[in-house]
Amino acid sequence: MTPWDPATVRLFDEAVEVRRDAVDAVDMSALPGRYALRQALLADEDAEVRASAARRLGEARDRRFTSALIEALGDPMPSVRDRAWRALARLGARELVPHTDQASREEPVWWVRRAAVRAAASVAGSGALELLLRTLEDPFWRVRNAAVQALVWLGEGDAEVRQRVRAAGAGQAPGAVRAAAAYLEGVWGTDAPSPGSVALPEPTQPPIEDGLEDEDPAVVTARLERMPASEIPPVKLVEWLGNPHEALRSLARRRLLERRDPEAIRLAMRWLDEPRVPHAAAEVSSLLGRMDLEELPLAARILGEPPRPGAVAWASWVAVRRDQGELLERVRALARHEEPAVRRAALSGLVHEPASREQVLAALGDPDASVREEVLAAWERRPPAPSAIMAFARALVAFAPRARSVRERRAVVEAAGVVGDEALLVRASADEEVSVRAVALSERAVRGSLSPEERLEALAHEDPWIRTAVLDVPSARNACESDPDPSVRRAALELLVSQSARLSEEETRGVALAVSRSPDPWMRARAAELLRAEGTREELEALLRLSMDSAPMVRAATATVLEACDTLDALLTELLRGDARVGDADVRASAYTWLLRGADAEAFEHLCAALRGSTEPERVVAHLEAMTLVFPDDVIATAPDIERRRPVRTRKEQGASKRAPPQAPMRPSWRPLGNTGLSLSPLVLSGANGLSPASLTEAHEAGVNAFFWEPDYAPLTRFLRSSRSRRPGMVLVGGTYHSGPEAIRRDVESALRQLRTDWLDVFLLYWVRSPHRLNPEDFEALERLRAEGKLRAFGFSTHLRDVAREALRERPWPVVMTRHSAAHPGAEAALFPEALARGTGVLTFTATCYGRLLQPTPGMPADSALPSAVDCYRYSLSQPGVSACLSAPRSHRELMQNLEVLARPWMVPEALEAMRAHGARVRARNQRFNTLIRQAPGGTRDTLLALLEEDEPPPT
Template sequence: MPDLDPASVRLLDEDVAVRREAVGEVDTSALPGRFALRQALLTDEDAEVRASAAHRLGGTRDARFVQPLLDALADPMPLVRDRAWRALARLGAQALLRHAVRAVREEPVWWVRRAVVRASASVAGSGAMDVLLGALEDPFWRVRHAAVQSLAWIGTGNPAVQQRVRQAAEGTTQGPVRSALAWLETAWNAALKEAPVPHAGSETAPVSEQPNSLGNEDPAVTTARLEAAPASSLSARELVEWLGDPHEPLRLLARRRLRERKDPDALLLAMRWLDEPRVPHAAEEAHSLLERIDVEDVDLAARVLDAPPRPGSVAWASRVAVRRGHPELLERVRLLLRHPEAELRCAALSGLVYDPDSLDDVLALLEDPDERVRAEVIAAWERRPPAPSTAEAFALAMVRFAPRASTARERRAVTVAAMFLEEPELLIHASRDEDPAVRAVALRALASLDLLTETERQEAETHEDPWIRSAVLDPDSAFRVCTEDSDPTLRRTALELLLPLARRLAGNTVLAKAAKGTEAEASSIAELDEEDRAVTQDLSTAALACSQSTDAWMRARAAELLSPSRGPEELRALLRLSLDTVPMVRSAAASILESSDTLDALLDDLLHGPTRERDETLRTSAWTWRLRLADASAFEQLRTALLSHNEPERVVTHLEALTLVFPDELIASEPALARHRPSRPAQPRTAPVPRAVPPRASARSLGNTGITVSPLVLSGAHLTSPQPFFEAHEAGLNTFFWEPRYAALTQFLRSGRNLRDGLVIVAGSYHSGASALRRDVESALRRLRTSWLDVFLLFWTRSPERLNAEDFAALERLRTEGKVRAFGFSTHLRDLARDAIRQNPWPVVMTRHSAAHPGAEVAFLPEAQARGTGVLTFTATCYGRLLQPAPGTPPDAPLPTAVDCYRYSLSQPGVSASLTAPRSRRELLHNLDVLARPYMETDALPAMRAHGEHVRARSRQLDALVRRAPGGPRDALLALMEEDGPPDAA
């Protein structure tokens, strides 16, 4: 049996941790390994496995895997979509552009849109202008930043690109495109001076609030205000805006308040979010709001259709019309199927595909010139309409559409329809398609219709792609495939095909045995016809070969094909499998052995017959099964074996151990045998070994709190298993930053009481108000199964109102009760932090600080040190920008590492520790070097400051022209409302 790549086999394991490890070890230098990764990309249930498979396929430089990666762009998990875009870029796949134009406006996750931008620019350069210009209006500054970076690279020395961007900026009266142009003019002219744009304002400038508005720069304050306000007093516009706020409690409360209003105008306003998928949560919140409303949905749908149509609201109205079966609404929605805008045709279709009376109108849109519209119809076919007549109508329409099917998805749908209708000509045509998935469907259908020539079948059976080989797999070829194929999935499929065949033959054998009365099963096999005997022999050969497979699943299934009665070879194989290291294999073998009525006789012949087994491993297994009942017959066998001294030493030792399964009185009745029984020595009591406490390298005091922290505070944001946290703890790190969604860190922190005593846990709340803070503290205590939190922070503080006297007093009460040892707040705003500790003695502050953001060294840290405030810093690498070359820096200038960045922050007087959030174990191990020396040498500080100033100069431009340019949820909603004016009530 040819060897399989062990990693490809482990990629099929039930344990997700095994698959996650295996996906990185698959041998991509060989084609079978790449096909195994393709299978994982498209079928594995774990997103991390699929994402890793996409990443590795991108590194193969093999264009055969472009289409699977394009298919993965529709994956439900953003991690997989992100890796698929990146992989397509590495493959240089021009085909991604067609998807990118739509994704940059419809992809809901900002960091996936950023990958779309970068992938498009890297593959198409100036050919990606539609994508890049679309990204300049993105609500997220990091996506806009990726677009301007790409345009800066593409436009350097390219007047046509520069002119295209200038024309786009001239076409807008305000917004991010004009700001982006100012940035780009600077980049294209290779100047470092700031562009002539309005100043973005200081970092402490508050967001302007409308009169009587509940809004506040800190969403926790807004949430607390909203909680106290009656629904009738609230502005519909503000409530709808908050549906797109990053602060989850504010979104949920805004949705609840909108329901309480029972105001159709407010609901119409909320529907605007359905047309802006790029703002996280907004469309989802709007959908949730519309699922449970206390207004008549038919009336609301009629108002939607009366107004200038919008895709999101039309889609909702379409589903209401179908759900209610409302004739008038349905007719109005059908009219939109002929609307000139493809988005509105898609929106109308999204509901009508579920309406049987609209079937002809729906199927007619397979002729639509826009691929997106056709995709809505094809999606309905892929879901398979439940009524047979409807399914047949769909299939007939798909077959008529066949000559115009252009995309791989369309051709697959047509091929499935041809299989449904048994259309040989279409299937033959599809069997030559360039897409292996299309070919596989066609070949499978042709094989089932017996329309493949022998030559065609042989070509498919020897094809390099396992999907093609699988399409023509049948019981006849399964005997060979299960032992010879290079794909572990296909081997498994082949072996599964043999299982029903084995059961049929077993049934025939039972019938033959019954007809012969009490004669042995072996003689019954002689009664089988010649064909069955040949198949039985083939099954035996295949099962014996598969019983030695490196794939445990194959060994387990092979056991089900074996029979101890068919000969000593199969008995030996089952005995060997019963000793397997994998439980499911042992269980499968044991089940077969236990079901054999003649097992004892067969074992006796194996152990004592004329051709007795010599292999000591098999003899020990055989003796285990022979003595399994521990009855009188077994006892006699045991006595004879031990007292005859004919067994090898290893087997004797095993037999002596087996004496322990027999009753004591039975062994005592045979003194000679009793001497062979092992004694059970008493276990000596030993003193417990004291648990080693890891050294606390360079531990520091956290201000005047009495808490000692390690120089690094390890966040659980990105690490996905508990093991790295144990490694960090063993290295001397004792301080951990926790939030409820950090599952791996939660497992680590709950791993033992002794461990907890040496740890410092930093947790916090995004809420405001005494009751909310107490609730979050007590929830954290329950989740972590601990009695106290060491530091509890008000997270992401953005306004002085968040640091009010009431919340300070509430936290002080929690400290007095022993539920928290110290408390404080985190903020980006150093002036706010300084003013707060002057007003109240906040014990701990976590604030932004790096060589690129050194303002805290003057504006905050001296004040904190003088007052004994414990300071934790974050963003020491300035989001990675300090690790990259800055404009104007000599190309051979050394760059700082992440460790250098942490050491710079930790070298400032008053800083106790710095937060680190590594994305991998490798990054963590690198960062742990800080513990050995948590400070920067004095002579290295000036160079670090100079590099930071270069980065800061560029960051100021980034802030003014990209990051703080118009955009974000507020501007996204305003843009939606300005298209045709807001409803009157707004």
């Protein structure tokens, strides 16, 4: 058989962990490996496998896979879409450009939008300028920042780009675009206005009860819990549907459901038109699926006012589902609206309404691709009625001359197969896109219209999709053994199994015997199903080998066949002792396993005869001696010579006391955490970036004993669960984003269950944004949990050093975690001395200032070296009172670099001054960036207000 790359075989394994490991092991220097990765990208059920496949295809720099990566931009998982954008950028694929506009407007995940913006800029350069300028108004500052970074790069050497950005800023009202233009002028070194001179609109605040207003969403959530829904302004509930704080979003949704207010629901539907605000559209969809109110009057109201696409899509579905003729007429009228988004929204309901089929199919002629996609999606779901399938197929065939995208052309070819349009199938067989060509060839192969020459040409094609499309019984027999692609071999074997009635016994046996030695366990399992134990001796020997296969699926398939054979014992006896006894030791061992499976008197006689003879190979003798363990003791005792050859059973000593886990030795670099009695390593390792348990173990062995945990840190959770024997030497840092004694206790007890431990060492109130979060009730709740032994210490985490300092003066908080770096040194004077004087342990985070300290800055001396991440950690750890610094490496390589801190956690004095100077430069740049980019208009509140600024319907 043709040799395979073992990793491509594992890429098709049933176990997802095996497939995840295989992706990185595939040999991309060979074309079959790249095709196997394409198959994984488009067909694997696991998102991590698909995302890794996209990454590796980008690394391959093979433009043959551009189309597959474009298709992956529609993957349901954001991690895959993100990797697909990055891979296309690596390929320099200009084919991505038409897709970036829709992504910038409709992609719901900010980091995927950011990847799309960066990909467009890297491929199209100044051709992406309009997209970049539009992105300056994105609701999320990190996406705006990606556009700014791209514009910096483009404008440095292009005066026309600088002029167009300047003109865009001047032509806008005060807001994000004008602020970004001012920031860019400063970066480019032109005469730039200071941040204070750039007029930004004053933030607006909808009127609201004073009792609910607070900067900390956990405080707002706790207050909202205590208020009846009727007392809360609906506009605030709607705004909170887009809040990053999950508990507040969920509670706002519940309060809206309690109100049963159609106007509030109508207001909430505005979020459906702004998918870029995280969570909001999903919360509204959940709300609409659960609400208990009269939907017909609300749908009628929506369809009678100036249309908004999100609300129209919901109303059109209601009209179809409730079969309301008058509402359906309104929906059909909106399907002819001048705005493509409105037409698409109306069609999203009408595709489910048989009476509107003619209008739906006419939308294939719509000039907007997104409108046509609604019809294509309905076709891909396949209408339930045969008449509907035929109507769609005829319309698609008529649409064929205008089909442009790969998706459209593929749908046309599928439709041609339904209606039997041979001429169209022949033309599509030469399509430049391989997936379209494969569908056409497959349809023709099924219809029997392929010429022998066309089949031979396709079977020799380099792409496995083409070879699979034209397989028939003769070519499948050869492909099972010789094709270099695992997916083709599997498809060939499936075809032969489905056509087994047309094969002679000899042909079936030949295929099965050949495939039984395949490196693919799936194929070996299928081979076992084709073999007969009572058939030829070759078949029986093959089954016996397969019954000892390393893959459970192969053993299970083989066992089913062997157990169904009524004459198995006689066949095995003949095989072991007959005139033509088998000599292969593995086959003999397997045969004895099956012959002795009953462990009865007859089986014992077979065992004794085999062991008392002197003809079995050493490998078989050892196997037989091991099999004595399956027989009862009283049976074995009847044959003392056999009993003496029985292996000694290993028994655990009964009643042995459990050994206490060893105490982890103190390391010289470990530091006390204030007055808590805890000692911890200078680095607290976070699981935020998904370091593997193996990497975490290596860090622990190197001296890291402190780990920062949140419930969705799955690899860290697995590591901590597996390290219970070392638990006494570890310091686990957990926390809560909630406020209120009940919520805090709930989160503590949930963490204890998830980590399978009796206590947490440090428990923090995460991301404190107002002093009201640090209230007496929550402090007392944490004290009670510590008295119960569920916590050893507690504290809070905040960016606000003034809030932290005042909190320490009011109550004896044992631990505080705060932002600190050379670019954010304020805590050195405002907080650290207070904490040191009170014995409060200090943890710091963002030591690299989100990576900005690792980058060059304007005014940096030419002979100065950039600091490393290790330098940044050492700077923070050199401050009096700082116990440890949080570290969240993104890879094993970064982890290994960061562990250098353990050997020397401090920074030499002369290096401290250089770091402070560099930090001051970074801070100056950050202040300008924060004013003009990060804090420019945008975000949830500003986006909601923009959505609310629309004309009301005219009075009737």
